[in-house]
Amino acid sequence: MLWLDYSKETKQKTVVSGTLSGVGRKMLIIRKIALVIGKLLPVLQRFTVETKVTFGLTSGSGIVGHDKFAHLFGTARELFGISRIPGFTKDAGQKYLLKTCDAEYYHEADFHFGDTIKTVIDVVEVNGASFKLRGRFINKRTGKICVTAFQTIAYANMQGRPTRFPKWLKILLEFSCSIGVDAEERKNINKNDGAAVFHHRVVVTSGMTNAEKNVSHDEYAKIMTQAIELFLLSRQEDVLARSLMVEDAYYKYHRDFYFGDIIFIELYAEVKGGETVFKASFFDRTGQEHTFGRQRVKFSNN
Numbered sequence: 675m676l677w678l679d680y681s682k683e684t685k686q687k688t689v690v691s692g693t694l695s696g697v698g699r700k701m702l703i704i705r706k707i708a709l710v711i712g713k714l715l716p717v718l719q720r721f722t723v724e725t726k727v728t729f730g731l732t733s734g735s736g737i738v739g740h741d742k743f744a745h746l747f748g749t750a751r752e753l754f755g756i757s758r759i760p761g762f763t764k765d766a767g768q769k770y771l772l773k774t775c776d777a778e779y780y781h782e783a784d785f786h787f788g789d790t791i792k793t794v795i796d797v798v799e800v801n802g803a804s805f806k807l808r809g810r811f812i813n814k815r816t817g818k819i820c821v822t823a824f825q826t827i828a829y830a831n832m833q834g835r836p837t838r839f840p841k842w843l844k845i846l847l848e849f850s851c852s853i854g855v856d857a858e859e860r861k862n863i864n865k866n867d868g869a870a871v872f873h874h875r876v877v878v879t880s881g882m883t884n885a886e887k888n889v890s891h892d893e894y895a896k897i898m899t900q901a902i903e904l905f906l907l908s909r910q911e912d913v914l915a916r917s918l919m920v921e922d923a924y925y926k927y928h929r930d931f932y933f934g935d936i937i938f939i940e941l942y943a944e945v946k947g948g949e950t951v952f953k954a955s956f957f958d959r960t961g962q963e964h965t966f967g968r969q970r971v972k973f974s975n976n
Contacts, residue, residue, distance in 0.1 A: 868912055
């Protein structure tokens with residue numbers, strides 16, 4: 675959080691000086707703007723958008739698929755930029771780029787047809803050339819946080835190279851930064867327990883990519899679910915006779931895959947009571963992990 679010293683003593687010194695240099699005038703203007711923003715701090719810290727769950731958002735099970743939240747977060751993020759960043763609609767994509775460096779999604783409960791998703795977006799971290807957004811997807815009726823997501827976003831020039839924020843934008847983001855955000859418990863969540871039970875590969879086609887030609891984040895939930903189903907079929911299990919219910923899920927994105935790449939998936943399974951925890955690592959041909967996924971599932975007979 676950025677704090678600016680704007681004491682009476684500072685004001686007196688400014689008055690005594692009589693005239694200000696160009697730099698001094700700019701700093702004084704920035705401080706005045708910061709003071710105004712400070713008064714609006716409670717409003718600036720959170721941005722909210724509501725979405726009604728329609729059939730188009732739901733899967734065959736009648737719940738919002740995990741792959742939909744990357745799209746919901748992306749939409750809310752754009753609306754946040756339009757609402758909070760001056761000149762965003764004119765300058766974003768023309769003078770600078772906002773590139774997602776990594777992303778995480780924690781799925782704890784489901785949304786169903788007819789529910790209202792209240793998406794709350796806030797800035798939780800600001801650095802020299804990047805900032806982190808948190809998105810909380812809340813069931814408006816119950817108040818329960820069903821999904822929590824994070825995206826680290828880099829400020830880049832039109833050639834895609836990260837560059838430092840303009841001072842005004844950095845100040846704006848710092849004043850928008852939420853205070854006292856608790857760290858999430860993630861102990862051993864990325865640890866692959868047990869043996870690799872299934873290996874799968876997918877070639878990236880154009881239908882899996884976005885405008886930047888990299889694989890959209892919402893595709894990984896689909897790929898992981900497909901890998902689990904193929905694993906079950908490889909064990910000659912009757913998939914149609916059993917229902918697979920995802921209790922919670924987590925996805926962590928490190929690097930991108932692009933059109934024409936081959937995604938190598940290594941799937942792990944660990945049985946705990948009546949549940950199975952699947953963990954998947956998404957590698958490139960060099961063995962470097964790009965994405966990690968985890969799903970805790972229950973099986974029941976149809």
